[in-house]
Amino acid sequence: MNCIVQTGLGLMSALRNQLGIALAVLACLAATAPTFAAEAATKPNVVLVYADDLGYGDLGCYGAQGYRTPNLDRLAAEGVRFTDFYVAQAVCSASRAALLTGCYSNRVGILGALGPKNNHGINDSELTLGEVFESRGYATAIYGKWHLGHHPQFLPTRHGFDEYYGLPYSNDMWPKHPEMKGAFPDLPLIEGQKTIALNPDQTQLTTQYAEHAVSFIERHKDQPFFVYLAHSMPHVPLHVSEKFRDKTQRGLFGDVIEEVDWSVGQILATLERLKLDENTLVIFTSDNGPWLSYGDHAGTARPLREGKGTSFDGGVREPCVMRWPGHIPPGTVCHEPAMTIDVLPTLAKLIGAQLPADRIIDGLDIWPLISGQPGAKSPHEALYFYWGQELQAVRSGRWKLHFPHAYRSLESEGGRGGIPTKYVQRRIELSLFDLESDVGETKNVAAEHPEVVAQLQELARQAREDLGDSATKQTGKNVREAGQLLH
Numbered sequence: 001m002n003c004i005v006q007t008g009l010g011l012m013s014a015l016r017n018q019l020g021i022a023l024a025v026l027a028c029l030a031a032t033a034p035t036f037a038a039e040a041a042t043k044p045n046v047v048l049v050y051a052d053d054l055g056y057g058d059l060g061c062y063g064a065q066g067y068r069t070p071n072l073d074r075l076a077a078e079g080v081r082f083t084d085f086y087v088a089q090a091v092c093s094a095s096r097a098a099l100l101t102g103c104y105s106n107r108v109g110i111l112g113a114l115g116p117k118n119n120h121g122i123n124d125s126e127l128t129l130g131e132v133f134e135s136r137g138y139a140t141a142i143y144g145k146w147h148l149g150h151h152p153q154f155l156p157t158r159h160g161f162d163e164y165y166g167l168p169y170s171n172d173m174w175p176k177h178p179e180m181k182g183a184f185p186d187l188p189l190i191e192g193q194k195t196i197a198l199n200p201d202q203t204q205l206t207t208q209y210a211e212h213a214v215s216f217i218e219r220h221k222d223q224p225f226f227v228y229l230a231h232s233m234p235h236v237p238l239h240v241s242e243k244f245r246d247k248t249q250r251g252l253f254g255d256v257i258e259e260v261d262w263s264v265g266q267i268l269a270t271l272e273r274l275k276l277d278e279n280t281l282v283i284f285t286s287d288n289g290p291w292l293s294y295g296d297h298a299g300t301a302r303p304l305r306e307g308k309g310t311s312f313d314g315g316v317r318e319p320c321v322m323r324w325p326g327h328i329p330p331g332t333v334c335h336e337p338a339m340t341i342d343v344l345p346t347l348a349k350l351i352g353a354q355l356p357a358d359r360i361i362d363g364l365d366i367w368p369l370i371s372g373q374p375g376a377k378s379p380h381e382a383l384y385f386y387w388g389q390e391l392q393a394v395r396s397g398r399w400k401l402h403f404p405h406a407y408r409s410l411e412s413e414g415g416r417g418g419i420p421t422k423y424v425q426r427r428i429e430l431s432l433f434d435l436e437s438d439v440g441e442t443k444n445v446a447a448e449h450p451e452v453v454a455q456l457q458e459l460a461r462q463a464r465e466d467l468g469d470s471a472t473k474q475t476g477k478n479v480r481e482a483g484q485l486l487h
Helices: 011-032 036-042 070-078 092-101 129-134 202-219 252-273 292-297 340-351 450-467
Strands: 045-051 080-086 139-144 163-166 188-191 194-198 225-230 280-286 317-323 332-334 383-387 390-396 399-402 405-409 424-428 431-434
Touching: 045 202, 045 252, 045 340, 070 252, 070 280, 070 317, 092 129, 092 340, 129 139, 129 225, 129 340, 139 202, 163 202, 202 225, 202 252, 225 252, 252 280, 252 292, 280 340, 383 450, 390 405, 390 450, 399 450, 431 450
Parallel strands: 045 225, 045 280, 080 332, 139 163, 139 225
Antiparallel strands: 080 317, 163 188, 188 194, 280 317, 383 390, 390 399, 399 431, 405 424
8 A cells, every 4th residue: 555645834734744654654554564463353263173083973962972072062052063074084094184185085195094104194295274274374283193194204394284292193003002912113292293202191192182272372362373183082092181080971982072072172261261262263073983893992973874994974974063153153053965175175265275276176165054054055066985995985965875895894882991893894785875864874775766876876987087996996087196205
């Protein structure tokens, strides 16, 4: 903005002129150089909480019993609760790759659950949520589980995050694994890019992650911030601090969930105390469904079928609640299908970040769903569910079509005390389910709806050309490679 000041004659005129210049300069500065506080007022802060192996039925607002989740229930009551929110794959690294890149994990080459022996991870060329926020001047941090590569070149501080404190992969990848004792090296706790402890006291992880998140918010209260709080729990081995031990009727699992809920309460209390809650979007969801073979140490996906490691809804449909006072109407319930791939493009649009035009981003803007706009529909024609490189299912609207594939299941209720039972292998043939009337995927209605089967098979054909499918021995035309360790 140009500032023009007229001069006058005489002392009083000169004084008035000098005052006018000073006021004009201040006006120019105010218009051209907004403070961090002004910036924070125009850009929403975002806190994204991502649990590990949490089942669809593991929150009070989704029907959990035997323990309480008042803070997460508050998010639902004061914001939106999704009933049909999905992850891209029902396993740790693949799920996180999709969340952080806005792409199907097959597109970015991150599959399964990376471990200490893997020498690949997130590619430097991929755009992460951290980098999206970084491009708009946000302070960024992740506290908790990363799982996109443990070598320094793959760690969060190389991919858009200012701060990192947590585990590089799953908390069971350590020498005390109940079925593979000694198979894993010592588990590192990392701060930034430095290992600060080996085999840390896991009873303190949930509390430490929350404390780091609170501290980060306090330190960056006057500028826009993005916090990714990626809890290690309730992935096994379950650990809880003394303040929550033996507090619930559900045993150790319930105690762990109540501490995760407490951590969300700490975030909400901090935002309220700092008068930031009305300018902060809080999101809570999880990476995949419950690890059912662990029995009493696992959650529940009821009323959905199966759990972690499968493409049934028990493996890939997750609880998801979001709150942003004044922007999301309280008590909103969304029944439209959406997925974690939608988080990145939605948040990018909210903060005014530009997405690259030189690559495919699979996610779409779901703000109309989040904000409860009347008549809002899912922007996706279909959502695709892979296990590894195999396309196993596709959902379009109310319909979900499974292609013939093997899957793991249980013959009993699962293990006790942290020791799992063994899965059995089952097989499903071509099956169509109406999720509006059959949420448990129990009744195959393919014979009654051949036109729907044909429509979803055509969508799957397009997905195979794009992303590939090991079952049909197809290589996708638009897949990208994971990053490889540089020696």
